Amino acid sequence: MSKIGNAFVNGKAFIGFITCGDPDLETTAAAVRAAAENGADLIELGIPFSDPTAEGPVIQGANLRALQGGVTTDKIFGLVRDLHRDVSIPFVFMTYANVIFSYGAERFIAACRETGIDGLILPDLPFEEKEEFGPVCRKYGVDLISLIAPTSENRIAMIAREAEGFLYIVSSLGVTGVRSEIKTDLASIVKVVRENTDVPCAIGFGISTPEQAERFAAQADGVIVGSAIIRLLEKYGKEAPEQIGAYVRSMKDAALRAQ
Amino acid sequence: MTNPNGRFGIYGGQYIPETLMNAVIELEEAYNRYKNDPEFNRELAELFNEYAGRPSRLYYAGKMTEDLGGAKIYLKREDLNHTGAHKINNVLGQALLAKKMGKTRLIAETGAGQHGVATATAAALMGMECVVFMGKEDTVRQALNVYRMRLLGAEVIPVTTGTATLKDAVSEAMREWTSRIDDTHYCLGSVMGPHPFPTIVRDFQAVISREIKEQILEKEGRLPDAVLACVGGGSNAIGSFYHFIDDKDVWLIGCEAAGRGIDTFETAATMNTGSVGIFHGMKSYFCQDEYGQIAPVYSISAGLDYPGVGPEHAYLHDIGRAEYVPVTDEEAVCAFEYLARTEGIIPAIESAHAVAHAMKIAPSMGKEKIIVITVSGRGDKDCAAIARYRGEDIHE
Secondary structure, rough: OOHHHHHHOOEEEEEEEOOOOOOOOHHHHHHHHHHHHHHOOEHHHHHHOOOOOOOOOOHHHHHHHHOOOOOHHHHHHHHHHHHHHOOOOEEEOOOOHHHHHOOOOOHHHHHHHHHHOOOOEEEOOOOHHHHHHHHHHHHOOOOEEEEEEEOOOHHHHHHHHHOOEEEEOOOOOOOOOOOOOOOHHHHHHHHHHHHHOOOOEEEOOOOOOOHHHHHHHHHOEEEEOOHHHHHHHHHHHHHHHHHHOOOOOOOHHHHOOOO | OOOOOEOOOOEEEEEHHHHHHHHHHHHHHHHHHHHHOOOHHHHHHHHHHHHHHOOOOOOHHHHHHHHHOOEEEEEEHHHOHHEEEOHHHHHHHHHHHHHHHHOEEEEEEEOOOOHHHHHHHHHHHHHHHHEEEEEEEHHOHHHHHHHHHHHOOOOEEEEEOOOOOOHHHHHHHHHHHHOOOOOOOEEEOOOOOOOOHHHHHHHHHHHHHHHHHHHHHHOOOOOOOEEEEOOOHHHHHHHHHHHHHHOOOOEEEEEEEEEOOOOOOOOOOOHHHOOOEOOOOEEEEEEEEOOOOOOOOOOOOOOOOOOOOOOOHHHHHHHEEEEEEEHHHHHHHHHHHHHHHHHOEEEOHHHHHHHHHHHHHHHOOOOOOOOOEEEEOOOOOHHHHHHHHOOOOOOO
């Protein structure tokens, strides 16, 4: 069993996303530690990809900066190994299918197991393609985390029934990024999820403010925040970890207020 | 050739965000409903014949044949289609399908601008809204086509992300589609992307090989020995190959853009320099580094300047049914000039890659042999860029 379940035992979960190597791996490590110390329950570590087709401009920028800084998959495994010496919350990777495929699925997923990565979120690996990596993930006990979108409709039950780790509920149409308004009827999506699985679900895409964190945490088991954290890294660079710590604290507190 | 799960051997598939899954499933269902529908096919045939000017000519290039002194050379004149390229075949099919599905808005990516122009044209004809994504770099290389699209009523959005070329235009069109699906059809321009696009686009382009077969049988009473076409994503090539795939004696040759050479980093020859990967919704060959980062590619031709290739080509390559050869910028430019002077036909710089390879193989083939080259588009759009390549600065 993966450790992902641990992320959902401290009230509503706060899940943060950080692109590894933006602007460098030392800053990533400091940012992850700051987030963990301030209440983050799980961290999604982004392995940058040259052409992140599911990302909006903010995370595209982070991918570009990280690759220009020379980060590679091997260096990121090194980072994870280092972080796990003192950080105990679970980590998952968020990346694109080609990053794993080109590294070799067996080699990549074995390294996940060895360094302490509990799950994979791959926005370009829908339900129909999950057997691309599914057998190897099962072999090494790494969860393949599924996404549910506002357009999933008749697919929600099917996806939920085979869910592992947690379910990532995409709040809105379109790509990642900060949104002022989210109109999707998330309550009815979560209802179908609950009818089909006991695996926890978290809502992401567009969440940036404590008000949103409280509102969306109330509808699920946790919230996922990416672009808002990346904007702090974009703005403050190497000085961002301190800002990220304070921000994560405010967001986790807001999530805990949710009923 | 397509397996039920949208695969060609191990290639193809549907590697796309969950947000788009119901959209591609809906598209597949609609396509399966209409592809054998007599009324749909009657409407499409009428558009092909009355609007696009099909069938396109299969022209015997007598002077070129004589000059090269080997195989008899025929040119499949897709350049004579309305809008000046083969792209219109696919676009008319997809636009008609989208209309039947109740969509009112078409979005598209474009490289050289030919697919964008074709999509803008079909949108104008069918009264649909149209948005075209085009790499910023390409809007400069192909300024005339940008103007044509706007003239036709389309909005052209220059894409500044990544290398600001065709692959980034595809990424941006995919991002746009995930944000607006209800009224929008993504009119993908090549035999690439997630299933069912490679199959749908191939079927609409297969009219090229269906006509070649009829025309060559009428003119020569036999099948050709070789069929050549340029390959970026590979739509005119698969269209030219499709009805010959089961005719094992017909040599199928795809001509890739080698840019400054396959031994340099400035190349777009995917089969010759790439490796298997997963990108833009499909498993296929891609130019990429050891960590799977997609490589910046280069070709003088904006239409072939793409780091991947359609999954059916990857399959035909692996089983040895088709051969994929690299052709450099310099060879393509020489062929562009050669065809203009020899036959009075200015081919698109993309198509000139196929002409260039024919110039290499025809002389050593016997006079009784027959080669068909698909001239996928016309070259007016390229004149300014070729002039610049030759050191002459002309303004459009």
